[in-house]
Amino acid sequence: MRAFGPIFNKDLGQHILKNPLVAQGIEAGLNASDTVLEVGPGTGNLTVRILQQAKKVVAVEMDPRLAAELQKRVNGTPFQRKLHIMLGDFMKTELPFFDVVISNTPYQISSPLVFKLLEHRPMFRTAILMFQREFALRLIAKPGDELYCRLSVNVQLYAKVDHVMKVGKNNFRPPPQVESSVVRMEPKNPPPPVNAKEFDGLLRIVFVRKHKTLAANFKQTTVLNMLEQNYKTYCSAHEVMIESDFDIKTKVLGILESIDMSTQRAAKMDLDDFLKLLLTFNHANIHFT
Template sequence: MPKVVSKKFNQRTEKKKEEKTANSASASSAASRAFGPLFNKDLGQHILKNPLVAQGIVDKAYLKPTDTVLEIGPGTGNLTVKILEKCKKVVAVEMDPRLAAELTKRVHGTPDQRRLEIMIGDFMKTTLPYFDVCISNTPYQISSVLVFKLLEHRPIFRTSVLMFQREFALRLVAKPGDSLYCRLSVNVQLYAKVEHIMKVGKNNFRPPPQVESSVVRLEPKNPPPPVDFKEWDGLMRILFVRKNKTLSASFKTDTVMEMLETNYKTFCATHDRMIEDPLDMKAKVQGVLTNAGLAEERAAKMDQDDFLKLLTAFNEEGIHFC
């Protein structure tokens, strides 16, 4: 008889455990529906949850009441609502329709509703409207292309405040001689003043990313320098393959010489210019470097003026990089 009672007791206990587990799973599922599915790791979605950081980002944008602000990746709107307090209008570009729906609900029925325009789609494929300021908690996988799309935008905007992975941000602001100084640093700084303004720890996001973040302010130069960017970048590609080598050494590789000789012949042909016979391209290039006083310089320690001087010297000799 005691054994039967024990068996029934165990059955009731197991049943209660199953019910408790089911209830827990149901609660977990509800929580997941409320928070989890909104975040798509494939899209690099990490929602900024710290209101103090969000407010700091908005403050550093120095918004005016007449400004139209472009926000890239607004998520659930933690930054958006703070931006709306300071400006005339926000145009938010969001790739994920679910997050766009959440943002729409958040402002529905409020005075902010008519001052917020949501564009659903891929930022990189979107034709951007006019804006004065850009603010973004940027999906890190599009950081580089995002920066250059902004710099190419016309009319030129006043400023942008952008969140990036820490190392990418430090590359943007790196100066000659810094370990992170690279082609990216030089190319962006050609067209904009870049300033590191804030470090942001990973725990300020939901879900937390695997890397630390930083916020930079980018102010485009207006007017931009009269430089052919493809030509400029072609030169930077050569110089920063081995940024600690002398320029003389960087220009001695066969691949570089072949490319420059082809470009030189094309330039001469299209400008009705005689080509030397015989053509000694290596001697011609080394002559440019020597005459410019840069043959023994290293890209790692050269500044914008040095690069502009070098590009001009090459172009004057008919040597081009694109």
């Protein structure tokens, strides 16, 4: 370790938050009874502030040098007993119970991190997550927004997501290439009774060309072939007779017509529209996984 502090590993996306005002905004809303999971604590600028407010902090750090620096920082202080450091890759780590998760997220794991958190049980109360600005804007995008995409809908199915604040690149050491934003994510509890893989399978089809009509997207040969295969597999497994004049294209377009969605476009559809679409297809024994 050099005398002027640790060398940051750009491969791990390490950018340490140095502005205390930003840290203050991130830690707002913590309770004295909270167990906080912190992803990528770095040198502990934010960790030390969280320790002052929470009951316990579990910090997951991949870099042994930064973990050692953080441990050294709290040794001999009243916070020492409240901090538990887990050394390892967050994506491969078995997570303990926590009430709140706080993360200054390396951009390489933004999407996997969000879904790992949403799948975590027992459910947590809230997540305060810092991402690259564009990724954050995708999470909160609404129908009609330019950045509205499959990610937006998948995440908003399971959580309420709000923008907390913009964070300029000069708030970090070393400064990253891009601007950042902090979002708050609150899981819906209980989660909606929707098969996540099915739902994502549907979204994959309609968001490939989000400005095209649903009919145009579903008419593609590869899509029709996949749905026909899935339909026949489902019917076979559930001993359902396949109609003698069965034609997948006629069936799919008929389903879209029946709910008046042939001319709808994914770019303008909301969560309820997608759920209605999935339910109608499933009722007709058409599945997306």
